[in-house]
Amino acid sequence: MRRLISVVLLFVFTASSLTACWDVKEIDQWAYVYTIGVDKGVDNVFRFTFQIPSMKQEEGAGSGAEGRGEPSVGNEYYFISVDAPTFYSGVNMVESSLSRTLSYMHAKYLVISEDLAREGVERFINSMVRSWQIRRIMHIIIVKGKASSFVKGFVPKLTSATSKAQTGFMDIYKDTGLFIDTNYQRFLEDLKTTYRMPVATLAALNDFSNYRTRGNPPKEFKSEGEYYVGELPRSGGNKFEFFGTALFNGDKMVGQLNGDESRALLMIRGEFKSASISIADPKDREYRITVNTMMKKKPDINVEFHEGKPVINLEIFLEADIQNLQSPTEYESIEQKPVLEDAYKMYIKGIIDKTIDKCKELNVDVFGSGEKAVKHFLTIQEWEEYNWLSRFKDAEVNTKVEFTIRRTGTILKTSPIKHRQGEKK
């Protein structure tokens, strides 16, 4: 019997390995897409742009010794744009000019142009994910201007490891809090859920035109978060930048948040990690103060209903380390610290309230307060009937911020700087 089994086993093996290996595709038969860009098409419904790394190796056999020093292959990419009715037909159209099958299972960014996002993304966002090749941890980025030019400009300068850089860029929000990170799965869920509205990272190409080499300084200096994407006064480095948040109502983009408002959004969602927040010195508005702010614990969000109108009580807990004190005031001291803390409380409450107002105006609950409101309902039917998402604009929001300065860095006390004239002032 055993012999019979082994014969059958052998037969199955040889048969199957001789006939065909159906799904076999050698690793060098694929072309790997890093970034997918989606624009409104000119000749067809959409214009898709693909970023594909080059597989070319250094020529010549002798290059082994010399070529090891600096791999020149790193940053070469092909960019292919195509107008197509759907994503998959676009893929097929691209393949007709390619010797390989397009593999988009390693794609990390889905870049959507703002125009398209404002018209609605439903037509492709649903269908793309049907393929197992699309990973649901792909980041969704809304880009000002054309997605195709953004994708073409997306060649990181710092490193040749683009895919690592792609995740790296998205992780930066943990340091800055200036934009929000979302992925395909979350975006898709937010699109369908009854709890909140989707958001996406906002990005743009910066043409460095805001970086002025001459001219008068403005009357009041902006804080870092008051800029909008693509307008940072910056020069050099990568042209692209990730800054701010795109707000959606369903599948349509309806507004955008700047850096500060994105921080507020992160704080309310409890996803805020850390950021250097700067404000004007409460005693002397000439000077600036920066503290590295972190979340102490997740925010408390309570939703109550007063006569059918939702009341949202929001409490945010932050703690901070002093990073920068420009003025000679001794904010480290126990007497002066509360002054600084209060100033920050005011400031942060200000940006939070501003953000909430902005969203209420657009009537998009991107904060996820619906998740808290749902506990007043017993069944899904009741909840869906109430339709939280449309009620958000009537909500009354009470914000409370708790802000503690914990540490002062390597300096315990700021001694005044001595000039020839003695102490300043």
Place this chain on the structure above:
Amino acid sequence: MSKDALEELGEERPTDYLMENILAVHDVRKTNKYSDAVMQIPSGLSALFLEECGDCILIETRGFEKRNVDSPKVETVVKGSQEGFTENLRTNVTLVRRIIKNENLITEMLPIGNTNRLSCTVMYLEGITNTKVVEEVKKRIKRINADFVLGDGMLEQFIEDNSFTLFPQVISSERPDRTASFIMEGKVVIIAEGTPFALAVPVTFFGLFHTSEDTFVRWPGGNFLRLIRIFGLFCATFLPGLYVALTLYHIEMIPTELLISIARAKELVPFPTLLEVLIMEVSFELIREGGIRVPNVIGQTLGIVGALILGQAAVAAGLVSPMLVIVASITGLGSFAIPNYTLAIAIRIERFLFIIAGAVLGFYGISLMAVILTFFACSIKSFGVPYFVPVAPKTKVNTDVILRFPIWAHKERPDALNTPNKKRKGNNVKLWISEDEEEGTDKEGKK
């Protein structure tokens, strides 16, 4: 001897007299069967025939050239005894007896091989070993009907349960200390003449991973070594197969940067991945086999030269991708980490099955192959003991299966061996810990 002298003896048999009073040899016996004498003479005994006597005296006059007790060649350890078995059966038995100084240690001599008439011994501890296993072993050895049986390797094949399986069903050791610990566990040990190895039955899959060093080093170290070995087993079995499956079917699971670098390196390699892997694996096996056969002097170099130069050259010539050299060498190292040679061979064969399964159906093929092989492996029994005991079927928790507990926890012999005397340590092993406890145990003893 004069006739008078014989007459003086009267009723007493002359052979007895000779044996008791004259022959100064410790091992003498008499026989009245001619066939017996004929059988013994070729094996080195002298037969003394007396005129008018019905029986003859067999005198132990064996003095073969034999190798000295040497350090073990295969099972080398860092800690522990450094002596190994030799080809001489008596020396081997003595080596074991020197460790177990107990009157219950039974050594039974059995002849094997119809024509070459080798002898082998079955050793076990009475009162600890399950008598059914002993009977079974003896029965099987006695019933071998073959002209020529040489050493333990052939004996193993004659007595094993299932010939159509890759896994070893007998464990062999060339270390007397390990053999002794087998006996103490309740296993039956068979030592055949002519080879420096002892066989122990029954075995379980997990037992094949143990080495004598495990018990000599302290338990955290011993466990660490075992885990490394299991990792080695995993690598040796699955790694090339997984590599094939990953690169052919599941490229999404490879980290992007790695994927791109593999793909770039693969760009100029003309062979499909399956062929590449097979080339690498087969050449690795060649190096291995070649390394054993080459004369000792150059054997050392061949391994390094073969592995490094061949790999390097193959990559440089564009025959295989560099990733694969790493995969193949880790696989090779893994298979060297398996302590049991027979199992290592089995794993080497299975590896190729997994490579093919991975190439045909990807992960699905590999998992299915694993399931089927496990089905076969689980159907094995070694002398009545299921192969994957004590995990499947579950028996009483043993403290020394995959991980090893501190030495005082090994209180019982393996449950599956069904030994009459289960306990192997007292409840309180370390009596020195405190006086009170000692008294406590004394009281318990009195109860």
Place this chain on the structure above:
Amino acid sequence: MAICNKIFSTTPGYITKVIGNTGWYMTLISCATALVFFGFIYLLLKRFPGRNIIEIYDASLGRVMGFIFSFLLMVSFLLSVGIYTREFTDILKIYALPATPPSVIIGTMIFAAVVAAFLGIETIARVAKLAFYPALVGYFLILIFSLNIFKPTNLLPIFGYGLDKTVITGILRGSAYDEVVILAVFAGSLQGIEHIKKAGFISLLLSGFIISSGLLCFALVFEYRAIQELTIAAYVMTRKIAYGTFFQRMDPIFLLLWIITTSIYISILFYTTVSIYCKIFRLQDAKPVVVPMAVLAVSAAIFPRDFSSVLSVYVQGLRNYGNITFFIMPAIALGIAVIRNKKGESKCAD
């Protein structure tokens, strides 16, 4: 030997299809239902110690009715083999092997089952036992890794689509745990009635706990509207796990786990089918039956037209109506045996 049964219901791939966020306690209700019905089976077995369910059907219902009952039981097992294989195949085709012909996957899967059937129940039980630990570890590893994407608020509203719906579905889906009937089929060769009772209840509770924790996890990770869309939530969940750039591809753990558990599961079902068949016709040697039965199973697997019909018609049908063959019929048999009290006793005596 019976300990292997714990693995029977752990195949995580099948767990969730169309349930709201209340699945996790719904399955506990199912489990309770199954426990009750297993109680009936236990009572039935207790009346006829040392016999398996087929002999009991014969004894309590008479030859003809018994034959029909056992035959139905066998057919449902055979269908289970086919349908589960098909479901597995289709999902595998979606996620991993899109171009491989389904017949190959079905064929190889059934081939593994055939090998298992040749080697017998003891081997299957051992393999199941052996695979149980790594499978369980892998399973909980996945659940633990997904901890950081949990959202407790997803469990609200607590009653889902209404408590009544949950309870009714829960009771109907008691057959998710129908594998416990297998115990009854092999009752004759198990080590006594108390052993069966212990194994049955332990395996039911354990699988209830495992499935419930799985569903709880899905509910925590996905919102109720999102989960309805997914073909297999567990797979998507493993793909969602991401810690940094490297540690984000958990799919292999899941894939291995899933394939191994499924193949063992199907082997068990297949062997049960074969064994029931042999018991109905009082065959001594099961081996000649194996290959024809495999052909039947393959054809049952190939029969459905497309994946949607597999999901909505066959699997749901099996889940909902499986109750009848797996649980109600033993209950009927028990009832009849109680009514014809004497007969049962006398059979029991000899």
